[in-house]
Amino acid sequence: MKKYTKLNHEELMSVHAQVSKEYERMKALNVNLNMARGKPDFEQIHLSLGVLDTVDSHYPFGDKINYCNYGILDGIDEAKQFFANILETSPDQVIVYGNSSLTIMFDQISRGYTHGYLGNKPWCQLDKIKFLCPVPGYDRHFAITEHFGFEMINIPMDENGPDMDLVEEYVNNDESVKGIWCVPQYSNPTGVTYSDEVVQRFAHLKPAAKDFRIFWDNAYVLHHLHTSPRAHVMDILKACKDAGNPNLVFEFCSTSKVTLPGAGVAALATSLENKADILKHMSIQCIGHDKINQLRHIEFFKRPNSLNKHMEKQARLLRPKFDTVSIVLSHELSRLNIATWTKPLGGYFVSFNAMEGCAKEIVKRCQEAGVTLTSAGATYPYGKDPHDSNIRLAPSYLPLDDLQLATEIFTICVKLVSLEKLME
Ligand code: PLP
Secondary structure (H helix, E strand, O other), X not given: OOOHHHOOHHHHHHHHHHHHHHHHHHHHOOXXXXXXXXXXXXXXXXXXXXXXXXXXXXXXXXXXXXXXXXXXXXOOHHHHHHHHHHHOOOHHHEEEOOOOHHHHHHHHHHHHHHOOOOOOOOHHHOOOOEEEEEEOOOHHHHHHHHHOOOEEEEEEEEOOEEOHHHHHHHHHHOOOEEEEEEXXXXXXXXXXXXXXXXXXXXXXXXXXXXXXXXXXXXXXXXXXXXXXXXXXXXXXXXXXXXXXXXXXXXXXXXXOOOOOOOOOOEEEEOOHHHHHHHHHHHHHHOOOOXXXXXXXXXXXXXXXXXXXXXXXXXXXXXXXXXXXXXXXXXXXXXXXXXXXXXXXXXXOOEEEEEOOOOHHHHHHHHHHOOEEOOOOOOOOHHHOOOOOOEEEEOOOOOOHHHHHHHHHHHHHHHHHHHHHHHHO
């Protein structure tokens, strides 16, 4: 098949007629398949159900019986050590929370808004708050900053991370810029891992606002698809400390996609000064999180190397799914010159770029054929992709056969809409 972009009008019409037939055939299958959110499937969940058996009424609590009581606001020591190992930091910099890192992020923004960080003016008393948003990015980050009424500024990403010239320009000169959202390893949705140079440039920022913070969401720190090659993002907390900027970062992480998304454990790591400030507020908010679930996780992963082995089992389930998507996309689209997509080394997503002006229509046609995708635009602040091009594919949740079919239907919609665009 010739590149679609090289076809003349007549050829475009003829290919369009064939693809339309395929589309109608797929529609007649009446499928109902969801490729929208990056959820683990039930086989993945089964790998972690043992978490629930580790601590029950027969557990030899000994002096840990106080874990059943109120208190221990920053989490049990074992859990602080567990997350410190994952984030390559020290346990005294960690606070362990309940099940969701997104809740911690919301709380952090909320605290900046109502009370301010480290004695700075609360953001609610300022006229304008701006947040930098590397794009494409995670819709729920953008939803939080939109909820608080902040102005969001798109920062383009490349294969090394956000455009740091632009980040420096904004952060170092504009006092109303108070934060940036980052997913530094296996970014959602691009799969990009920030280079050491990008991390160092973050650490050496000279923010115009004293209360500017980097929201470093290391959600996919453990989520390698392969034993090798693997990405590894530099420790930002240490980089910031070494650069004389110790308070610049809040780092987040959780076991949502390590164990049970609905019943995992989440954590924040930051400087000692930030941590003390957070705990001061938290002591009003709660008396302690679910320490028994923290202990369950510690027991589940107590054997040496068990966390790594567990993540390798997760990868063995996920890899064939990413391979399926990659094979179908390559087979159906690679020669047509109408799209590009990522082949990530980890994380949960494939980021697909259609021809400009096609993404919304592709998602619509997929929906009409029974395949639900993340809304077009969701990977941009305010749901507005200026190029109407990016679509986030989530291979994890569907069984393999369904995933193959959903991806095939997707490619038919991509062809159909691209041909229509070229015929305009
Ligand atoms: N951060 C990123 C980048 C995510 O992709 C997700 C879920 O998809 C989350 C956070 C949600 O984390 P949690 O389950 O800990 O709230």
